[in-house]
Amino acid sequence: xxxxxxxxxxxxxxxxxxxxxxxxxxxxxxxxxxxxxxxxxxxxxxxxxxxxxxxxxxxxxxxxxxxxxxxxxxxxxxxxxxxxxxxxxxxxxxxxxxxxxxxxxxxxxxxxxxxxxxxxxxxxxxxxxxxxxxxxxxxxxxxxxxxxxxxxxxxxxxxxxxxxxxxxxxxxxxxxxxxxxxxxxxxxxxxxxxxxxxxxxxxxxxxxxxx
Amino acid sequence: xxxxxxxxxxxxxxxxxxxxxxxxxxxxxxxxxxxxxxxxxxxxxxxxxxxxxxxxxxxxxxxxxxxxxxxxxxxxxxxxxxxxxxxxxxxxxxxxxxxxxxxxxxxxxxxxxxxxxxxxxxxxxxxxxxxxxxxxxxxxxxxxxxxxxxxxxxxxxxxxxxxxxxxxxxxxxxxxxxxxxxxxxxxxxxxxxxxxxxxxxxxxxxxxxxxxxxx
Numbered sequence: 299x300x301x302x303x304x305x306x307x308x309x310x311x312x313x314x315x316x317x318x319x320x321x322x323x324x325x326x327x328x329x330x331x332x333x334x335x336x337x338x339x340x341x342x343x344x345x346x347x348x349x350x351x352x353x354x355x356x357x358x359x360x361x362x363x364x365x366x367x368x369x370x371x372x373x374x375x376x377x378x379x380x381x382x383x384x385x386x387x388x389x390x391x392x393x394x395x396x397x398x399x400x401x402x403x404x405x406x407x408x409x410x411x412x413x414x415x416x417x418x419x420x421x422x423x424x425x426x427x428x429x430x431x432x433x434x435x436x437x438x439x440x441x442x443x444x445x446x447x448x449x450x451x452x453x454x455x456x457x458x459x460x461x462x463x464x465x466x467x468x469x470x471x472x473x474x475x476x477x478x479x480x481x482x483x484x485x486x487x488x489x490x491x492x493x494x495x496x497x498x499x500x501x502x503x504x505x506x507x508x509x
Numbered sequence: 510x511x512x513x514x515x516x517x518x519x520x521x522x523x524x525x526x527x528x529x530x531x532x533x534x535x536x537x538x539x540x541x542x543x544x545x546x547x548x549x550x551x552x553x554x555x556x557x558x559x560x561x562x563x564x565x566x567x568x569x570x571x572x573x574x575x576x577x578x579x580x581x582x583x584x585x586x587x588x589x590x591x592x593x594x595x596x597x598x599x600x601x602x603x604x605x606x607x608x609x610x611x612x613x614x615x616x617x618x619x620x621x622x623x624x625x626x627x628x629x630x631x632x633x634x635x636x637x638x639x640x641x642x643x644x645x646x647x648x649x650x651x652x653x654x655x656x657x658x659x660x661x662x663x664x665x666x667x668x669x670x671x672x673x674x675x676x677x678x679x680x681x682x683x684x685x686x687x688x689x690x691x692x693x694x695x696x697x698x699x700x701x702x703x704x705x706x707x708x709x710x711x712x713x714x715x716x717x718x719x720x721x722x723x724x
Contacts, residue, residue: 420669421664423660423661423664425657425658425660425661431661433661433664433665435664435665435669437669437670439670447705447708448603448605448703448705449603449705450603450672450705451603451605451670451671451672452670452671452672453606453669453670453671455665495674496601496672496674497601497674497675498601498672498674498705498706501706
């Protein structure tokens with residue numbers, strides 16, 4: 299190979315190598331998972347609990363739910379299931395006098411005469427902007443197990459926001475965690491308030507128990 | 510010579526960051542909240558068991574830009590604002606968003622048609638809540654962060670299921686596939702109100718005019 303040919307080859311590789319690296323890394327997408335500890339969001343103490351036997355049922359959709367933020371081509375995932383189930387249990391214990399939570403041993407006679415409370419995840423979004431915001435929306439539904447009729451339904455939205463000024467900062471683990479905890483607190487405080495202020499739930503609690 | 514090159518590189522880097530942060534800080538779309546209707550807005554609508562409802566389609570492009578940050582009908586969506594007020598002093602009513610339906614067949618539309626019949630006539634009806642995915646906006650011709658803000662607003666404005674206690678109101682937007690309705694003058698929106706204590710259900714229908722689209 300002549301000296302001129304060798305120099306051209308070197309120049310060619312000097313350009314080609316960065317281009318290949320850029321194409322490969324640019325085409326790759328990475329998933330960053332920010333596993334969350336149980337955030338112990340303490341709910342306000344309730345003096346006047348609702349006198350109902352309520353069984354909490356948690357769906358697989360809720361237990362496996364994730365909060366996903368896209369920052370193309372990457373994805374940032376915050377698993378929510380453990381926190382949502384833990385706080386749903388705390389909520390039911392806080393609001394109702396006779397709660398039945400997943401894992402409780404209940405006799406078949408008791409299991410028939412209950413109201414079923416189901417949280418359904420409607421949406422979970424996290425936007426990466428100057429004012430980053432995390433929103434979790436849950437639909438609570440209470441039905442009479444023996445009749446199958448829905449007796450109460452409420453959709454509650456929990457929000458956590460923070461001003462970071464720079465969009466990319468909102469993707470950092472600490473910031474995601476902070477917003478997630480804020481959204482959780484807001485969601486469960488509003489849910490508790492909605493249950494306690496419901497006329498229907500108060501009326502049902504006045505109906506003599508059949509169990 | 511080397512110093513000059515280094516200085517040039519630093520200048521380019523600085524310019525890049527200034528432009529990047531400038532764009533990041535300035536490009537956020539501004540969206541207004543749709544005003545909550547006053548009590549007197551419900552006076553003209555008929556009441557069933559003390560519950561009244563109003564529905565208003567956002568037919569103007571300007572309104573869509575103000576409340577959604579984008580031309581919704583240009584993307585094939587007609588937003589309809591629905592507000593339901595419970596003026597019953599005693600009873601509460603459940604309104605599930607998946608019970609809301611629209612009649613797409615104009616030939617059968619009638620203000621007096623009971624909602625239960627319309628809901629059961631599934632060939633003419635479409636579930637309103639399952640029309641569209643918010644991800645639709647992501648591919649739109651706008652910056653990614655703006656698209657996310659619009660997407661988030663689209664989602665958070667949706668009409669949601671609610672139990673209406675005495676005096677309470679439920680409101681939000683339903684998203685209609687505009688292609689199915691653009692040749693029609695009006696449509697009927699119907700939903701069921703359930704009283705969980707008496708175990709009775711009441712159909713409620715609204716006639717919505719689709720005239721007056723402005724581009």
